[in-house]
Amino acid sequence: xxxxxxxxxxxxxxxxxxxxxxxxxxxxxxxxxxxxxxxxxxxxxxxxxxxxxxxxxxxxxxxxxxxxxxxxxxxxxxxxxxxxxxxxxxxxxxxxxxxxxxxxxxxxxxxxxxxxxxxxxxxxxxxxxxxxxxxxxxxxxxxxxxxxxxxxxxxxxxxxxxxxxxxxxxxxxxxxxxxxxxxxxxxxxxxxxxxxxxxxxxxxxxxxxxxxxxxxxxxxxxxxxxxxxxxxxxxxxxxxxxxxxxxxxxxxxxxxxxxxxxxxxxxxxxxxxxxxxxxxxxxxxxxxxxxxxxxxxxxxxxxxxxxxxxxxxxxxxxxxxxxxxxxxxxxxxxxxxxxxxxxxxxxxxxxxxxxxxxxxxxxxxxxxxxxxxxxxxxxxxxxxxxxxxxxxxxxxxxxxxxxxxxxxxxxxxxxxxxxxxxxxxxxxxxxxxxxxxxxxxxxxxxxxxxxxxxxxxxxxxxxxxxxxxxxxxxxxxxxxxxxxxxxxxxxxxxxxxxxxxxxxxxxxxxxxx
Amino acid sequence: xxxxxxxxxxxxxxxxxxxxxxxxxxxxxxxxxxxxxxxxxxxxxxxxxxxxxxxxxxxxxxxxxxxxxxxxxxxxxxxxxxxxxxxxxxxxxxxxxxxxxxxxxxxxxxxxxxxxxxxxxxxxxxxxxxxxxxxxxxxxxxxxxxxxxxxxxxxxxxxxxxxxxxxxxxxxxxxxxxxx
Numbered sequence: 295x296x297x298x299x300x301x302x303x304x305x306x307x308x309x310x311x312x313x314x315x316x317x318x319x320x321x322x323x324x325x326x327x328x329x330x331x332x333x334x335x336x337x338x339x340x341x342x343x344x345x346x347x348x349x350x351x352x353x354x355x356x357x358x359x360x361x362x363x364x365x366x367x368x369x370x371x372x373x374x375x376x377x378x379x380x381x382x383x384x385x386x387x388x389x390x391x392x393x394x395x396x397x398x399x400x401x402x403x404x405x406x407x408x409x410x411x412x413x414x415x416x417x418x419x420x421x422x423x424x425x426x427x428x429x430x431x432x433x434x435x436x437x438x439x440x441x442x443x444x445x446x447x448x449x450x451x452x453x454x455x456x457x458x459x460x461x462x463x464x465x466x467x468x469x470x471x472x473x474x475x476x477x478x479x480x481x482x483x484x485x486x487x488x489x490x491x492x493x494x495x496x497x498x499x500x501x502x503x504x505x506x507x508x509x510x511x512x513x514x515x516x517x518x519x520x521x522x523x524x525x526x527x528x529x530x531x532x533x534x535x536x537x538x539x540x541x542x543x544x545x546x547x548x549x550x551x552x553x554x555x556x557x558x559x560x561x562x563x564x565x566x567x568x569x570x571x572x573x574x575x576x577x578x579x580x581x582x583x584x585x586x587x588x589x590x591x592x593x594x595x596x597x598x599x600x601x602x603x604x605x606x607x608x609x610x611x612x613x614x615x616x617x618x619x620x621x622x623x624x625x626x627x628x629x630x631x632x633x634x635x636x637x638x639x640x641x642x643x644x645x646x647x648x649x650x651x652x653x654x655x656x657x658x659x660x661x662x663x664x665x666x667x668x669x670x671x672x673x674x675x676x677x678x679x680x681x682x683x684x685x686x687x688x689x690x691x692x693x694x695x696x697x698x699x700x701x702x703x704x705x706x707x708x709x710x711x712x713x714x715x716x717x718x719x720x721x722x723x724x725x726x727x728x729x730x731x732x733x734x735x736x737x738x739x740x741x742x743x744x745x746x747x748x749x750x751x752x753x754x755x756x757x758x759x760x761x762x763x764x765x766x767x768x769x770x771x772x773x774x775x776x777x778x779x780x781x782x783x784x785x786x787x788x789x790x791x792x793x794x795x796x797x798x799x800x801x802x803x804x805x806x807x
Numbered sequence: 808x809x810x811x812x813x814x815x816x817x818x819x820x821x822x823x824x825x826x827x828x829x830x831x832x833x834x835x836x837x838x839x840x841x842x843x844x845x846x847x848x849x850x851x852x853x854x855x856x857x858x859x860x861x862x863x864x865x866x867x868x869x870x871x872x873x874x875x876x877x878x879x880x881x882x883x884x885x886x887x888x889x890x891x892x893x894x895x896x897x898x899x900x901x902x903x904x905x906x907x908x909x910x911x912x913x914x915x916x917x918x919x920x921x922x923x924x925x926x927x928x929x930x931x932x933x934x935x936x937x938x939x940x941x942x943x944x945x946x947x948x949x950x951x952x953x954x955x956x957x958x959x960x961x962x963x964x965x966x967x968x969x970x971x972x973x974x975x976x977x978x979x980x981x982x983x984x985x986x987x
Contacts, residue, residue, distance in 0.1 A: 295985040343986075346978035351969030354956045364884070366892045372941035375948075466979075470970040478971050480979040487981045494984030527887055587966065624964045625956035629948045634932065635868040635925050642870075642955065645964040670891050709932040709940065731940035734948070 296382070296494055298343050299503035300526040302533040308499065310336040312798075313519055313539040315506050315554065318384015319784045320771030320791035321545030322485035322493070323425065327795035329496035336499050336537050337490075338519070340550065341380030342526050343502035344387070345486075349476030353625040356475035358527075360387055362549065369661065369675045373730035374570065375629075376673065377738035378547055382502050383486030385547065385738075386784065388474050390591050391463040391482050392618070393431045394781040395422050395789070397600070408776045409748030410757040412793060421792040422785060426461070429483040431785070434459040438469050440589030442649040443619045445580070447594045449699030455691075456598035457617075461785075462590065471588045472623060504535055509542060509558045509767065516542045516766040541802070543759075543768040545791065548740035551773035552663040553671045555744055555754070559764070563754045564744050565663035569778045570737025572655040572677050574685055574728065575620060575630045577641075577648045577705040578696035586649055592618040599691060600656070600780060602684075614684035616781060617692060620650040630734045632707040641705070648705075649696065653688040654739065656780040657681045663743050675737065676730050685728040690720050708733040739783050744773040758801070759794035770794045838917070844875040849886035850893055854917075855900040856882055861917040862903065863950045865924040871963065872954040880953040896949070899942040906931075906939075 311334040314321045321337060329335040341360055349356070357365030360381035367376040379385045401413040412418075425431070439447075439459075450457040464473075467481045480487050494500060501521075508520045518538040522531035544551040548568065555564045596617035605611045622630060624645060631641045641648075661675025677685055693704040693714040704714035708727040714720055727733060746769070747753030750762040755774060761767040770791040772783055779786045838853040840860050848856055859881050863874035885893045904916045907927055916924060931943040954960060961968060 295987055296983050297987045345981070349971075351971050352956070354953075358884075358887075363892065364888050366884075366888050368945075371937060372895070372945050373937075468970075468976055470974075470976075472969055475969075478978060479976055480981055487979075491981060491983045495982070528889070583965075588970070624960065624966045625952050625954075628951040628955040634928050634947070635865055635921075638866065638951065639869045639963070642960075642964050645966060666891075668890075672891065709943075730937050731944055734944065 295499050296343060296490070297499060297501045299501045299523040299533075299535070300342060302503075302523040304533050306533070306535045308336050308535065308537045310334045310537055310539040312336075312541040312543060313338065313537040314543045314545055315519065316384060316544065316546035316550060316771060317382050317490060317500060318379070318386055318485060318545065318547060318771065319787040320774070321384065321543065322489040323788040323791040324543060324545060324770045324795040325493045325498060326489040326496070327792055328799060329493045329498040331799055334497070335493060336539065337493065337501070338504040338506055338521055338535070338537070339382045339384075339500065339502050340505045340524070340546065341382065341502065343382040344476065346478045346480050349478040351470075351472045351475045351478060353475065353623050356388070360476065370672045371674075371730060373735060374572065374675050375734065375736040376549070376570070376740070377736055378549060378740055380550070381486075382500065383484045383490060386484035387476055387486055389484070389784055390473055390782075392592055392595070392782040393426070393429070393461045393463045393785040395419075396779050396786040397781065400780055404776045408746065408753065410746055410776070412757065418789045418793060421789045421796070425785065425788050425792065429463045429488055430465040431461050431463050434462045434590065434593045438462075438467060438590045439593040440469075440586055440621070441584040442586035442621060443589060443593035445584065445649050445699040446596065446619050446651060446695060449695035449697075450596055450598070452698040453694060455596060455695065457594055457596040459593055460595045464590070467590065469589045471590075471621065473590060475623065501535060505529070505531070506546075506554055507557070509554065510536075511764065514763065514765055516540070516764060518542065541766045541768065541798070543770050544744070544773070545769070545771040548743045548772045549663060549671065549673070551769060551771055552743035556663070556665050556671070557669070561754060561763075563752065567742040567745060567777070568661040568663050568673060568675060569657060569739070569741040570661065570675060571739035571778055572657060572681070572685065573652045573736040573738065574655075574688060574733065575650060575652050575707060576689060576692040576696070577631065577650045577707060578699070578701035579644055579647050579703045579705065580649060580700060581647060581702040583646045584649055586621045587646075591621050594619045596651070596695070599688070610680050610683050612687050614680075615653050615655045615688045617651045617653060617688065620652040622650070630707055631705070632709060632711060632733065637711070649699075649701065651692050651695070653685065653692070654781065655681060655684050655688065656778050657684075660742060677728055677735065682725045682728050686723060686725055689723045689727060693720050693723070706733070739772075739779070741772040741775045741779070741783055742777055744769045745776045746774050747776055758797050768794065768798070840875075844879065846875065846879045846882070849882055851882045851885065851897070851900070854904060855897055857917045858900040858904040859946075859950070861924060862928070862946050863954070865921050865928055866947060866950045867954050870954050871959045872957050876957070877950055877953045881949050884953070896945060899945045902942055903931075903946060
């Protein structure tokens with residue numbers, strides 16, 4: 295049963311084997327695994343419950359309805375816009391559906407550096423295979439390529455750069471173009487329409503608009519959580535809910551999970567590693583109408599630069615990122631494009647001429663999440679050091695790809711008005727363009743704020759997902775990842791959550807039975 | 808949110824804190840724009856509304872959305888969003904309004920011509936001080952976002968609007984197992 299909590303004024307008490315805080319990639323995957331194996335599952339979601347008929351594809355409404363802080367959240371210096379969802383289904387309501395398994399080299403790093411023995415393909419592949427089957431994940435078919443996707447592919451082919459169509463989570467997609475604003479056709483296989491209904495039908499109770507405020511403990515063991523029902527718009531509390539459970543799983547995303555932990559525990563690790571995979575957006579004017587409003591945002595991924603290349607001295611030379619083809623609705627594009635007054639208006643007049651890509655920088659330097667003196671959650675993140683060099687390398691290679699694809703002009707949307715028409719212009723792109731607040735920058739792959747590992751001084755949770763210092767408290771979302779996945783993390787988070795769920799089931803049996 | 812939190816994180820923050828703490832609040836007699844626009848303010852002061860409106864006039868050259876609409880949309884949104892966005896943005900507006908006093912012979916941002924405001928915005932955008940660049944982006948992002956979310960800009964961008972409004976495609980049914 296899905297219980298809409300918005301505006302509820304009652305006081306409710308529930309008992310469960312496990313209470314899962316968050317209903318996105320991690321929480322829903324874990325929740326359905328346990329619910330279908332007989333566990334008494336309660337799931338709490340801070341955001342609202344929206345269905346196909348609520349997804350109007352209008353930007354103001356979508357951003358306000360299901361983006362965190364109504365789509366207005368940014369780092370404390372406004373240098374990075376933070377894109378995350380708060381809704382039943384979590385980030386999968388607005389994600390693009392790109393569904394990559396974590397690369398083997400990344401798993402190996404996490405195994406070696408953080409002692410997570412099961413971070414190996416043979417352990418995770420069966421989980422990923424099951425999830426891929428359940429969500430209908432398949433390689434993006436040609437009919438979902440729009441012209442922007444095809445042009446980027448042509449540019450890569452001309453330059454001999456590796457790229458391919460990504461696996462995507464959708465069934466019979468009609469290519470309406472605005473998956474980021476929620477799918478009104480139930481074709482994107484988000485957790486909202488796949489796993490969560492299964493949780494519900496297996497006897498689980500899912501409460502929307504339920505903001506967890508306290509983790510309840512008895513000594514060093516959790517006993518449940520208390521939450522407030524909140525007003526859908528103002529987020530002000532209206533009623534209360536307590537869930538008594540011997541196991542609490544935090545899966546509210548890297549920000550939501552960190553928020554709860556910071557308010558409940560003294561811990562030196564929580565929030566100290568905040569990965570976001572910085573996104574810089576490059577635009578290219580083809581001087582004619584190109585279709586970049588239908589299809590899906592990302593039907594082509596440039597993988598040729600994922601690995602960092604070093605010179606003979608071992609210094610950074612190139613790479614350390616992937617590129618995704620990108621399209622944006624006009625209001626969001628207007629934020630991303632540069633210029634003031636008439637200069638900006640002229641760019642918006644060319645909206646239908648513009649192709650675009652975005653970076654997923656595999657950063658070395660994370661930011662942090664913290665509570666300020668007024669107990670408001672804040673974030674700090676600066677692209678710095680070698681990560682700035684990666685960003686510059688990305689801007690240059692994105693420009694080259696668009697020039698090879700026939701673009702008349704490439705727009706680096708920085709405050710200096712950098713434009714690229716030739717290789718000589720490419721070489722002039724430098725770190726000035728990627729200084730904080732030199733161009734619109736975003737992060738939507740939020741990870742690492744309560745990471746797993748064997749070292750309790752460097753991780754919040756053990757490799758099982760259970761907290762080092764609190765028995766029965768688990769983390770099973772992007773927060774639990776030890777670092778950047780280097781590709782879109784959603785499928786990795788799902789696989790990790792399912793593995794944690796399987797371990798929990800093996801360890802506890804049906805908890806409470 | 809602590810207004811100083813935003814300022815402290817950027818170079819030049821100390822000076823900005825000193826400046827921001829000295830900013831006069833202003834009153835509706837000095838800033839009649841909201842009254843003139845027949846807008847009942849929900850989160851911004853009359854001065855802050857006037858500053859947002861003045862910035863919108865500079866940013867939205869040739870865009871078929873009125874500056875008063877954008878300023879009132881910002882006011883309404885911030886009233887709902889609350890902190891930290893509200894206090895941060897109020898700080899930005901205060902700094903913008905009074906940050907022109909030295910370079911424009913005592914004139915406030917709202918008293919400048921649109922051309923002069925554009926020069927101020929360009930100056931802030933390319934400033935060596937991160938705080939100013941951050942403030943510029945906060946202002947620009949709010950203004951253009953609320954403008955281009957309006958249907959009246961579709962002719963300008965060539966955007967036909969969401970497909971859902973033009974093509975009736977039924978959603979696949981989903982059984983949620985009960986909704987209460």
